Every structure is written in C-alpha cells, then in structure tokens.
Amino acid sequence: MNARAKPKHEPILSARGIVNRFGKQDVHNKLNLDVSPGEILGIAGGSGSGKSVLLKTLAGLHRPNAGEVVLNGKKIETIGHAERASLIGVLFQQGALFSSLSVAQNVMLPLREHTDLPANEQARIAAMKLELAGLAAESGLKFPSQLSGGMVKRAALARALALDPRILFLDEPTSDLDPLIASGVDALITQLNQSLGITVVIVTHDVTTLFGICSRIAVLVDKKITVDTLDHLMHSQHPWIREFLHGPRAQGAMTARKWSHGNR
Amino acid sequence: MSASRRRDPGRHSPTIAIKDDGGRFALEGALDIRTLREAANSLNAWQRERKSRTLDLRNLSSLDTPGALLLCDLQQHGIELTGIRNEHKSLLDLICGLERKPLPPQPAVSRGRQLVIELGKGADNAWRDALEIITFVGRAASAICQAFSHLHSLRLPSISRHIDETGIHALPIVGLMAIMISVVIGYQGVAQLRPYGGEDFTINLVAVSMLREMGVLITAIMVAGRSGSAFTAEIGVMKSREEVDALNVMGMEPMELLVVPRLIALVITLPLLTLFADVMGLLGGAMISESLLHVAPLQYLERVRQAVDDSDLFVGLIKAPIFAFIIGVIGCMHGLRVRGSAESVGQQTTRAVVKSIFLVIVLDALFSILFDKLGL
Numbered sequence: 204m205n206a207r208a209k210p211k212h213e214p215i216l217s218a219r220g221i222v223n224r225f226g227k228q229d230v231h232n233k234l235n236l237d238v239s240p241g242e243i244l245g246i247a248g249g250s251g252s253g254k255s256v257l258l259k260t261l262a263g264l265h266r267p268n269a270g271e272v273v274l275n276g277k278k279i280e281t282i283g284h285a286e287r288a289s290l291i292g293v294l295f296q297q298g299a300l301f302s303s304l305s306v307a308q309n310v311m312l313p314l315r316e317h318t319d320l321p322a323n324e325q326a327r328i329a330a331m332k333l334e335l336a337g338l339a340a341e342s343g344l345k346f347p348s349q350l351s352g353g354m355v356k357r358a359a360l361a362r363a364l365a366l367d368p369r370i371l372f373l374d375e376p377t378s379d380l381d382p383l384i385a386s387g388v389d390a391l392i393t394q395l396n397q398s399l400g401i402t403v404v405i406v407t408h409d410v411t412t413l414f415g416i417c418s419r420i421a422v423l424v425d426k427k428i429t430v431d432t433l434d435h436l437m438h439s440q441h442p443w444i445r446e447f448l449h450g451p452r453a454q455g456a457m458t459a460r461k462w463s464h465g466n467r
Numbered sequence: 468m469s470a471s472r473r474r475d476p477g478r479h480s481p482t483i484a485i486k487d488d489g490g491r492f493a494l495e496g497a498l499d500i501r502t503l504r505e506a507a508n509s510l511n512a513w514q515r516e517r518k519s520r521t522l523d524l525r526n527l528s529s530l531d532t533p534g535a536l537l538l539c540d541l542q543q544h545g546i547e548l549t550g551i552r553n554e555h556k557s558l559l560d561l562i563c564g565l566e567r568k569p570l571p572p573q574p575a576v577s578r579g580r581q582l583v584i585e586l587g588k589g590a591d592n593a594w595r596d597a598l599e600i601i602t603f604v605g606r607a608a609s610a611i612c613q614a615f616s617h618l619h620s621l622r623l624p625s626i627s628r629h630i631d632e633t634g635i636h637a638l639p640i641v642g643l644m645a646i647m648i649s650v651v652i653g654y655q656g657v658a659q660l661r662p663y664g665g666e667d668f669t670i671n672l673v674a675v676s677m678l679r680e681m682g683v684l685i686t687a688i689m690v691a692g693r694s695g696s697a698f699t700a701e702i703g704v705m706k707s708r709e710e711v712d713a714l715n716v717m718g719m720e721p722m723e724l725l726v727v728p729r730l731i732a733l734v735i736t737l738p739l740l741t742l743f744a745d746v747m748g749l750l751g752g753a754m755i756s757e758s759l760l761h762v763a764p765l766q767y768l769e770r771v772r773q774a775v776d777d778s779d780l781f782v783g784l785i786k787a788p789i790f791a792f793i794i795g796v797i798g799c800m801h802g803l804r805v806r807g808s809a810e811s812v813g814q815q816t817t818r819a820v821v822k823s824i825f826l827v828i829v830l831d832a833l834f835s836i837l838f839d840k841l842g843l
C-alpha cells in the first residue's frame with residue numbers, strides 16, 4: 204500500500220493475505236486491506252474481479268482459502284453471533300428483505316432477537332430507523348413486494364442500521380436506481396457516516412458514488428488491491444485504473460464532483 | 468472519531484445512572500441499546516419527582532441512536548439537556564431533527580368481517596380459477612389441433628425429451644409404488660377375509676383394484692408430483708426471467724413451443740406408465756400370494772385370469788390420458804401465471820400440484836359413477 208494513504212487510526216477492519224480460489228481460478232491472491240474507523244471506502248473493479256466475494260469475506264460470510272480478517276481487534280470467525288450483529292450491518296444488492304414480514308417487522312427482527320426491549324419501544328426505534336433511511340412511517344406497514352426499487356434499498360438500509368453497527372457494508376447500493384434516487388442514497392450514506400460515525404465499505408460500479416462520497420478507493424486489479432485517495436489514484440500508471448478513472452463515464456462523474464465541491 | 472469507542476461488547480455490560488449532585492442532575496455511563504430500558508425507567512421516575520428541569524450529559528460516555536431518541540423525547544417534554552459532548556452533538560441533532568412519527572397502527576378489522584372478506588375472496592378466486600382452467604383447456608386443445616394440422620410445427624425433439632423426463636425417468640418410482648400398494652392391499656385383504664375363510668379372494672381384490680383404480684391413480688398422483696410440478700417450475704422460471712416474453716417478441720408462440728410438447732408427451736407417457744404400474748402391481752400380488760397364501764405364481768396367474776376381464780384393464784387405462792391432460796394443463800397454466808419473483812414460482816408450483824391431484828381424484832370419483840351407470 205502507498206505510504207501516503209496510510210490510515211491515521213488503528214484499522215477497525217483489516218484483511219491480511221486473503222486468498223480466494225474457485226476451482227483452479229484464483230480470485231484474490233494474498234490481498235491486504237485496512238479500513239480505518241469513520242471512513243467511507245469504495246471498492247471498485249471490473250466485472251468478475253471478485254468484488255462481491257471480497258465483501259462477503261470481509262463481512263465474515265465467506266471463509267477465504269487462506270488469510271484472516273480481523274474486525275475490531277478480533278478474528279472474525281471467533282466473534283459470536285450477537286456481537287457480530289452489533290458490529291456489522293450489510294445492505295445486500297437485492298435488499299434481501301424477508302418477504303413474509305412487513306418493512307417495520309424486518310427492521311424490528313434484529314431488535315427482537317438481540318435485545319430485551321418491549322415491543323412498543325422496538326416499534327419506536329424501527330420507526331426512527333425508517334425515518335433515518337428516508338422512509339415515511341406509513342411504509343412500515345407495507346410488504347417488500349409492494350415497494351419500489353429505491354424504497355427496497357432504503358428499507359434494507361434501515362434494517363442494516365437496526366443495531367447501530369460500527370461498520371456498514373453496502374453491495375451496489377445505487378444499482379437499479381434512477382440517477383435522482385441514486386444521488387439521494389449517496390447523500391444518505393454521507394449523512395449517516397458523518398452523524399453516526401459509521402464506517403462504510405461500498406462495493407460499486409457507480410463512478411459517481413466512488414468519486415462523490417468515498418474518502419478512499421480500493422481498486423481490485425490483478426487479484427490484488429490498490430488503495431488510495433482518488434487524487435492519487437488519478438495518477439496511477441496501471442492501464443486498467445487509468446482506463447477506469449479517465450474513461451468517458453468517469454469524466455462525467457469528475458465534472459459533477461467538481462461542481463458539487465465548488466458549490467460547497 | 469465519535470463512534471470508535473462507542474461500544475466494547477462482550478467484556479462487561481455497561482451501566483447508566485442518574486447522579487444527584489446537589490440539585491444538579493447528571494446522566495452517567497453509557498446510554499445505548501443495552502442500557503436503554505434501565506435508563507428509560509430511571510428517567511421516568513426522575514421526571515415524575517419533578518426535582519429539576521435540566522439534565523447534564525457531560526459524563527455520558529457513549530450514545531447510540533435509540534439512546535438519542537430517548538433524550539430527544541425528554542427534550543420535547545421540556546427537559547433541558549446541558550453539557551452535551553461534542554461527539555454526541557451531531558447524533559443528537561440528527562435524531563432530534565427527525566419528525567419521529569410512530570408507526571401507524573395496523574388497520575383493525577373485526578374477526579367476523581375478516582371471515583366474510585376471506586370467504587368472498589375465496590369464492591371469487593375459485594370462480595376465476597375455474598374460468599381460467601376452462602379457457603386454458605380450450606387454448607391448449609386448439610394449439611394441439613393446430614400442431615397436428617401443421618405437422619412441421621409439431622416439435623418432435625422437444626416431445627421426445629419430455630417423454631424421457633416424464634416417462635422413462637419415472638419408471639423406477641412408479642413401479643416401486645405399485646408393488647408397495649398391492650402389498651398393502653394384499654395384507655389388508657388377507658386379514659379381513661380370513662375369518663370368513665375367503666382369503667383366497669385376496670387375489671381377486673388385488674388384481675381388480677390394481678387394474679381398475681389403484682394403478683392409474685397412483686401413477687397419476689406420482690406424475691402430478693413429479694412432472695406437473697416440474698412443468699410449473701420450468702415454465703415459471705422462464706416466465707420470471709422474461710424468456711417467455713422474448714419468445715413472443717421473436718414471433719414464437721409460447722403455447723406451441725412450451726405447452727403443446729409437454730401435453731403431448733404426458734398424454735403418451737401416462738397410459739404407458741399406468742400399464743407398467745398394473746404389471747408391477749400384479750407382480751406384487753404374486754409375491755403376497757406366494758408368501759401369505761402359498762399360491763404358486765403359475766396358479767396365481769390362472770386365478771388372475773379368472774378374476775379380471777378385459778373391461779377392468781380398459782376402465783383403468785382409458786382414464787390415464789384424461790388425467791395426463793389435466794395434470795399437464797394445470798402445470799403449464801400455473802407456470803405461465805408466474806409473475807416476477809422467484810417466490811411466485813414456489814407458490815404456483817405448490818398450487819399446481821395440489822390442484823392437479825385434487826382434480827385427478829375428483830375425476831376418478833366421477834368416472835366410478837359413470838362406469839357404474841354404464842355397467843362396465
């Protein structure tokens with residue numbers, strides 16, 4: 204890793220020597236990654252570069268062939284269920300809301316399992332989380348099948364926030380959303396990061412998200428990872444990274460970034 | 468970083484307390500989801516005493532969103548929060564800035580009313596279902612006629628693949644089931660007829676019931692469970708992934724491509740499977756008579772020939788293609804009814820299997836009455 208991008212704090216999550224192999228194909232080869240508390244880290248990479256597998260490995264959902272993931276000073280596989288639930292929140296790509304439960308019940312489920320709060324208190328907390336995620340209290344009664352794409356993401360975000368996790372993993376939070384709603388989700392992530400101090404790890408293709416809200420970007424190329432701030436990565440000599448950051452889509456996102464930063 | 472030391476789960480449980488410092492009240496400890504209940508109780512009691520209207524938060528070591536929610540509620544009730552730490556400020560601002568509307572109550576419907584609503588919906592659904600089945604039977608029949616009148620639109624490779632899947636692959640399970648059923652009937656027959664000295668008639672019982680009813684019924688139920696559900700699932704997945712729409716757009720008729728080959732294959736295989744089940748059932752009967760009645764296989768064959776006549780076999784086999792058509796139609800119809808998600812595929816598959824087995828048994832009962840009237 205580049206010395207300039209060295210995190211100032213003790214990392215909250217660190218992965219050391221991760222090897223993931225499917226059949227004979229190596230997806231990750233001795234990959235290292237540190238996530239410092241309070242940052243928004245974007246993970247980018249081409250299709251099939253193993254972004255989602257990396258996210259699952261970091262969240263402890265996939266056991267790597269070699270290497271270890273340390274979360275909050277402990278190896279992730281030694282952390283108990285309840286503790287892990289209070290440390291990690293995951294927003295899955297399709298939302299993964301339980302279809303047999305209403306939105307509010309989805310958010311209340313982890314509260315019901317891991318706390319001894321009375322039901323009315325759980326309901327109040329759920330309503331607050333829904334509002335935090337930008338949903339009206341009325342949508343709490345709806346079922347996942349009655350929600351639009353953007354609302355599904357918001358409801359799933361509210362559920363991921365249910366236990367106030369320290370780290371939030373977001374798998375393609377803005378895919379399948381129209382640009383306006385996607386910008387709304389981006390703003391929401393920034394706000395939660397700033398006000399709640401949640402560390403955020405985003406896997407995304409969306410250059411606007413990467414350029415707009417991520418404090419550092421991790422690019423998955425050649426089975427390894429390159430982590431740096433955007434400004435430093437812009438000068439990278441790696442062909443894929445150059446192509447990715449200087450391509451036509453990236454240029455558009457860059458213009459947007461300058462605009463929004465200029466207006467601040 | 469405000470939240471980095473917010474929690475230290477697992478080591479010791481955090482505490483929260485209200486400290487009275489000469490009339491100045493301060494909240495001390497950690498206010499998070501684990502101490503929330505305790506904090507809410509003590510704050511309620513403290514509020515009721517009405518000693519002070521200010522609460523100091525200087526010694527609050529950690530705060531999370533449910534805790535902030537509690538403090539914001541206090542603030543709303545006129546309690547002044549003082550000494551808020553910098554790291555808690557943005558969190559409190561965020562939560563206190565929310566509207567904090569409670570979840571709306573579930574609209575209450577009385578039991579009796581609910582029952583009436585459910586009944587009405589059920590009746591309406593049944594009516595629509597019946598209409599849809601009739602329509603689909605008509606469409607399928609017309610598509611089959613179309614296929615036979617234009618032989619080039621008859622998809623022979625597809626038909627043969629479905630015959631393989633629904634027929635040949637089903638042979639072992641259907642055969643085994645037939646033997647088992649005849650063993651069950653045989654044991655019951657011997658047990659019930661022995662007191663009257665008529666246990667030899669068990670052979671008649673097994674042979675006639677296998678050929679007339681059990682062979683075809685067991686086969687139809689197995690095929691409904693195996694192939695009817697597979698039809699729904701296959702077509703349903705194609706439907707949910709928009710493959711059916713893709714066929715339509717490319718000018719190919721899903722009815723002709725997906726439904727007709729399956730129906731034809733099933734109408735061919737089910738009678739053959741029934742015949743196979745009949746043979747296996749009689750074989751099971753032979754095993755039973757050998758072991759329980761000490762009737763040798765050749766003797767058994769002779770007895771079977773006396774016991775049954777051609778109409779028994781005919782009555783059984785004539786029902787098979789009709790059952791096959793019903794099972795295929797229900798399976799394909801529910802497959803095409805799938806909307807959107809994978810969840811819908813599961814729902815429709817269950818419905819298809821339940822409905823086709825139900826219809827097979829209802830039809831069988833109707834056939835029994837019909838054949839009785841016809842004297843067959």
